[in-house]
Amino acid sequence: MNDLSNKGLKRHKVGLLAVVGTIYSLTAAGAYGIEDMVPSVGPGLCMVMLIIIPLVWAYPQAFVCAEMGSAIPAEGGPYKWVQETCGEFWGFQMGWWRTLGGYFNTVTFVVLASNYMASAFHLTGTQEYIVKIAFIVVFTIVNLRGIKDVAIVNTIISISILAAFTIVAILGFAHYNHSPVQPFIPEGQSLIESIGYGLAIGMWMYGGMEAMSIMSEELEKPQIIPKALMIAIPLIILTYIVPTTAGLSSIGQWDNWGSEGVSYIDVAREYGGPIFFSFFLIVAVLSNVSLFNGYIASTSRGFFVMAADNLCPKFLVKCDKKRGVPYVGVLSVAVVSFIICQFNFTQLVIITVTMSIFASSLTQISGILRRVRKTHPDGPFKLKVSDGVFIAYSSVPFIIGVIALYLNGTDYFLFGIIGVISGPAAYIIIKKVYGGMTSIDPQRYPINPATKLAPGDILRTGVILVMWAILGIIAIFFFPWYEDPAVYAEGYGSPDIFQTFITAIKYLTIAAGIIGIILMIWGKKKDPAKIF
Template identity: 25%
Template sequence: MTQAPPVPTPPPAPDAPDLSEGWGEQRSRLRKDLRRLDVLFFLICTLVGLDTIGSVAAQGPQGITWMAILALVFFLPYGLLVAELGSAFPVQGGPYVWTRLAFGRLVAGVNQLLYWISNPVWVGGSLCIIALTTWEEFFTPLPGFWKYAAGLIFIWGGALAVVQSVRIGKWVPIAGAVARIVLLGFFLVSVVIFALEHGVHTLPAGEFVPTYAGFVALVPVLIFNYVGFELPSSAAEEMKNPRRDIPLSILRSGLAAVLLYGGPILGILFVLPGKEIGSLGGFIDACKAVFTVYGGSIAADGTVTLTGLGSVFGAVAAAGLIIGLLTSGVTWAMGAHRAQAVACADGAGPAWLGHISEKHGTPVRVNILSAVLASILFVVALNLTDGNGEKYFAAGLGLTICTTFISYVVIFPSLVVLRRKYPNQPRPYAVPGGRLGTWIVAALATGLVAFTVVVLIWPGFGVGWFGTDGNAADSLPASFAGQRAEYTLSQVLPLLLFVGIGLLFYASGRKARAAQRARGESDREDVLTGE
C-alpha cells in the first residue's frame, strides 16, 4: 500500500511588513517586555490628560454633555478602528506602517513627521507651562532665570525616562496611571467633603444644553483627550501578545478614561464660579479651593490660602499633577518616537535617526532630538509671549492638537484601504458591520478630526452663520482676544514649517530607498512577509 503524499504545510500567515534591510537589523534589538497590564496602564496614562481639564470646565456644564456625545460618535468608532488595525498589523511603528501600506512611503513619511513632532511641541508647550504654573501656585515663584531652568529640567527629565529600555521605561506610564487615579480620586473625595461643609454651585439644567458655539470651543480639547489608542501599537513588537492585548486594553482603558476625566470636570464646576474658571488654572484653582477643608480659607475676593494639613495635601497634589503631566509627555514620546525611528530606518527620513540602541533597545537619537526641539520651543515661545502663561498655553496646545489631528486625517482612512488591499490578512478583531461598518467608523473618526483642524486654525468657524447665535470672535482664546491674525499665524506658520521638514526628511532617505529598489523591493508594497 503506497503512502499518501504529505499535505504541504501552508505558508505562515503574513503578519510583519519587511520594511527594509536597515529596519530588519534594528528590529533585532527590540525586547519583548510589555504585558497586557503594562499596555493598559500605558493607555490610561495616554488618554487621561491633566492639561486640558480646565479648558473643558471653562466652557461650563455643556462640556459634560459634549463629552458624552463625543464618547459615542468619536471615542467608540476610534477605538474600534485602532483595535482592528493594531491587532491585524501588529508591527513596530504602528501608525506609520498602516499609512505606509495604505498610501505609500512619501505620504506616510510626511504624515509621521507631523505625528512625531507634535510631541516636542506639546512637552515644550502646554505641559511645561502647566507644570511651572502648578509649581508657582503651590510652592514658590520662579522669576527670570529660574523659570527657564525649571522648564528645561522638566523637558530633559522626561527625555531621560524615554531613553530607558522598555523593561525600565514601562514603569513611567505605570507611575503616571497610578498618580492620575490617586490624584483625581482624592480630588473627588475632597469635593464631596467640601460640598457637605460649604455647599456647591448649582448647575441649572439649561446650561447642559449643547450649543454649536460650545461644540466649536470644546471639540478640540475633548477629542484630544480621547486620542492615544494607537500609541501602544508603535511598540507592538515589544509586546508579549499584541494581537490579544491591544483590543482588550483599548476597551478597558476607554471606560476608565471617561470616568477619570468626567468626574473632575464636574467637581470643578461644583466648586468654582463659572466666571472664575480659567483654561490654564481651572484644575489647579479647584484643588486649592477644596483642600481648604483640611486647613485654609477662601477670602471674599476668591483668594485661597492653605494652612496646616490643607497645605500638605496641596503640595502632595501639586507634585502628583506635575508627575502626571510629565508622564503624559513621556508616554506619548515612547510611542511617537518609536514610529519615527521605524520611518527613518525605512527610508522616509534620515537613516541615522532610525538607529535603535543596542544597550537600551530604544531610539535614543530620536529621543534626544525631540528634547532639543522641545527646549528650543520652550525658550522661544516664552520670549515671544513675554512670559504670558495663558497666551503661551493657548498657542502651544492649539498647535499640538492641530498637528496631531492632521496626521489622523491620513491614519484613520487607512482602515478602509487596508481592508480592500489585504482582505485575507488575519484579523483577530474586526470592526463589526462589514464594509458598511468599516466606512461608518472611518468616516466618523476622520470627519471629526478634520473638522477640529479647521476650528483650531479658525476658531469660531460657522458661529453666527445662517442665523445661529454667537459671535465667532468670542471663540478665540481669551489671551488672543481681538488678535485673530496673530493666533492664526501661530498655528499656520509652524504647520507649514513642519510639512517642509517632513519633505526634507523624506528627501534625506533617498539612499535607503535606492538600495531597496536595487534589491527589487517595491516602494509601496514590500509589505507582508512572515517572519
Template identity: 25%
Template sequence: MSARKKLRLLQLAAIIFLTVSGGPYGLEPLLGYAGRNGSLLLLLVTPLLWDIPAVLTVLELNSMMPVTGGYYQWVKRALGLRFALYEGWWTWLYTFVDLAIYPVLFVEYAAFFFPEIHPYKIPICLCLVWGCAILNILGIVPVGKTAIVLGFLVLSPFAVLFAIALYRHGGMYAIPAFSLKGIGFSSLGMGLYTVMWNFLGWDNATTYAEEVENPVKSYLYSVGIAFVVVMVVYFFIVLISVQSGMGLQGIVSDTFSSLGSFIGGKWLGAFVAFGGLASTFGIYSSVLLSVSRVPKVMADDGFLPRHLNKMHLKYNTPYVSIITCSLVVSVMVIFTFGELIIMDVTLYGAGLLLEFVSLIVLRLKFPDEHRPFKIPLNVFGLCGMILLPLSVYSIAMAGAFASSEAVYTPLVGALVVMVLAEVLWQVYRWSTRRNRLV
C-alpha cells in the first residue's frame, strides 16, 4: 500500500475522536444519575482511573506491535491462541453492541426536527448502517477524510453554545461543590457506566495500524489530541448544564439539543441536534472501520470462516467482513439505548482486562524488546495501575446489578456470551484434532 493511501495524523486523530467520543452526545443520563454535585466529580475522576491506564497500555503495546488486528495480536503473542479467541470474541461482540447504539441515537436527534419519526426507527437505522458500510468498503482514506469533516460538524455547535453561555455569565462559571451525597449505589453504578461508555474505545483504533503513516508517532500524537478535546468538551457541557438554571431532567429526557435551545434559542438547539446526526454517523463509520479488521485476523487463525478475510480487489478493504458486521448490527438495533450501554461496557471491560494482563506478560517475557513508547513503571507499578480501572469496573457492575430488573437482563446476557468464548475454543480444538486425524 503506497504512502498516499495511508491515514495521516490529522485523519487518525479525527477517527480516534469519533471512535472514542464523537462529542458529548449520550452523556446526558449522567446528569440524572449523579445530579448537580456528582456529575462533574464522576466526569473528572473516572477518566483518571479508567482511561489513563487504558490509554497508556494501548500506546505501549501498539508501539511494540503496530500491526493489523491490534489488541487481538497483542493478546495472542502474550497469552496464546486460547485467550486471543477470548479477546477477539469479546471485543467483536462489544463492538457490535457499540455500533448498534449509534443508529438508535441518530433517530433520537433526528426527532428534534421530525417529532413523529420514532415509528420509522428501524428503516432509518438500516439506512445509516448500510451507508457507513459502503463508505468503509471504499477505503480507509475516505473514512479518514469524512471523519475530519464530521468532527468539525460535531464540535462546532458546542463551540457556539460554550461561547454564548460564557458570554452571558461574564466568562465565569462557578465549579459546583463535589459531592456524592444522596446518590444511591445503583445510581452511582449507572453513572459510572455512562461515563465509562463515553470514554471507551482507545484500543479500537489500533486494529488498522499497518494502514497508518508512521504509526508509532501518529498514534502517540493523535491519542493525545483526541483525549484533550474529549475532556475539554465534556467538562464544559456538564459544567454549563448544571449551572444553566435549566432542570437537569429536561436535558436527560430531551438531549443536549434542549440545552442549546435554552441557552441560545431554537436555532442553537437545532444546530446541536444536527451535530448529533453528524456524530452518530461519524462514530458508526469509525468503529466499523476498526471492528471489520478483527474478523480478518481471526479468520487467518482458523477461528472464523476463511472467506471473512477476503479483500476488495480495487479498494483493498475487507469487504466481506464489513458486510457481515453490518448484517449483525442490522439485527441488534431493536435493543434500547440503556440495554446496549450495559452490554457494551461489560464486554469491553472484559477485553480490556486481557490487554492489561498482556501488557504485564510481555514485559516479563520480552523485557528488552524495543518499545518506542514505554510506561515509566516497573511490573509491580503496572499491577497497581491496573487495579484502578478494575476497581471502577467492579463498582459499576455491582451498582448496575443493584439498580433494577431492566438492567439485570442485559448484564446477565453479556456475561453469558462472554462464557461462550470457552465453548468456541473447545469447538476449535475438536475440529482441529479431527482435521489432523483425517
C-alpha cells in the first residue's frame, strides 16, 4: 500500500468524544431536513422510515466501514479499501464517484444554512449570496488549520445541537396535543408512492458513515473510529425521532411541515420564548455549517489520495509544511463551492444521493471481498458474526440503492447515468496521462501493452456500461408507468421535460449497451482478467 504518511500529512491526537462529534456532525448535526419528509410520506410512515432506514442503509455501511477502517486504516478510507481489495480501476471509480458527489454535497449545507438566515431575516438574493460566501471563507480557513481544529469545532457545535433538540423535545412533549403518527400516509397516496417520496431524504439524512474513516491516517489512534461509529449512530437515530415526535405531538399540522413551513423552530417559538427561539435559530444555522466544515475536510482528501497514486494531477498532493494540511484540495472545495452555491437544495441532493449509491456499493463490495478472500488480516475491530451473515447484511444497501434509483425519479436516474459513466472515461484519460499505480509499483500494477491500461480495464468498463444498459431498459418502461409528467412540467417549468428525460435515457441506454457489449467481447479475448 502506498504510504501516505510520506506525502506530508501529520497525525493528531484526537479523543473519542471529538471523533463521535465529527461523525455526528458529518452524518446528522440535528434533525433538519426531516421537516420536508413529514408531509411527503405522512407522520406515521415517517417515524417508521426513520427507524428502518438506519437498519437497512446506515448500519450495514457503518459495520463495513468499521471493519475496513480497522483493517486498512489509510488516508482515503473507502478509496483505499476498494483499491486494495478490488484493484486500481474500481478504486478510482469509488474515489471519483464519491469525491465528485462530495463536492456537491459539501455546498448543500451552505445553501441550507443561508436559506435559514434568509428566511429569518428576509434577506435579498444578493445578501443571501454574501452570507454563503462568508460561510465558505470562514470554514475554509478553519480547515486549513488542520484536522484537530476541525474535530474541536465540530464537537462544540454537536453539543449545542444536542442541547437545542433536547429542549425542543421537552417542550414538545410537555404540550402534547396531537397524535404524532396519524395519519400513517397522506390520503389518496399509495404506500409505494409515499416511500418513494421519502426514501431519498432518509438516505441523505443517514449518509456520511464513512467520512471520518477517510481521515484515519491523520489520527494517532484510528482504531477508535469503529467505537465512535457504534456510539454515534444510536445518538443520530434518537436525535431524529425524539424531537420529530415531540414536534408533531405539540404543534401538529403535519401537512404544513417543511423547511419553509412548520418545523422544530415553531416549537421553539411557540413554547420556548424569544430567547430560546433565537438560540434554536442560531443552532439551525450552526448545524449546517458544521456539516459543511466537516465535509470540506473529508472531500478535500478524496482527490488528494488519488493524486498520490498518480490518478489525479500532482498539484493536489501539495501540503502545508507546518500543519500537514492538503491545502490545494481544501482550496479546490472552496472554489467549487463559490461556483455551485447558487444551485438549489434539490439539485444538489439529486446529484449527491445518486453518486453516493454507487460509491457506497463499491465500499460494501470491498468489505465482502476482504472477508471472503482474506486479503487483509482483521484489525482491532471485527463484527462477531459468521461470514455468511456479514455478507447477507452488507448486501442490503445494494437492494435499497436500486429501489431508490427508480423511486427517486427520472431526473435522479438520468443524472446518475451521466455521473457514473464519467468515472470510466476519466480513468482511461488519467491513467494514460499520469500512469496511475503502475508508476509506483509496476510489478504489482502491470500494464497491458495492447491497451496501455491495467489488465482487465476494458472488460470492467464494458461491465459498467452493460449494467447501466440493463437498468436503463427497466427505467424506460418503469418511469412512464410510475411517474406523472405533470409534476415534472410544474417543477422544471417545461411541459415536455419528462419526455425529454425519457428520450435521453433511451439514447444513453442504447449507446451504453452497444459499446458495453463490444468492450466486454473484446476484453474477454484481448484483455482477460477478474472483474473484481
